[in-house]
Amino acid sequence: MREQLKYLPEEQLTRFYLTAEEFRKARVEDHEIKISGKMYDIARISEQGNRIMVLALHDEAEDNLFAFLSEIVSRSAKDKKPVPVQIEQLLTLHFLPVSFIVLLNRCSESNHTTPYYKGGYEFFVIVESPPPRS
Secondary structure (H helix, E strand, O other), rough: HHHHHHOOHHHOOEEEEHHHHHHHHHHHEOOOOEEEEEEEEEEEEEOOEEEEEEEEEEOOOHHHHHHHHHHHHHHHHHOOOOHHHHHHHHHHOOOHHHHHHHHHHHHEEEOOOOOOOOOOOEEEOOOOOOOOOO
């Protein structure tokens, strides 16, 4: 996606002129800025005099996600009932690199040959998970 942003026509992008300090404050990550409460994916950056011109694409999906999460937190703060366990688990998920997850799971390998295929290779990953709840 980031690579495709570089080639979008300027008509599809929003243009911002920022000072170096404004740009530093607006930058969320290397490829994102937040201006007036909205998230933008950076397509191109160029310096023009003492200003930085940023061409960016409004990331509506990310804005919607933040609004949704904010609404959940706001409602749960007002509600006297506890947050459902499933929602709490979703909001507290930790995302691990795939290589780490593979190390945690049991793996098995097998080699075999058949009359039709002279060398087969199978790799099984058994994901450890809790049993389903009733």
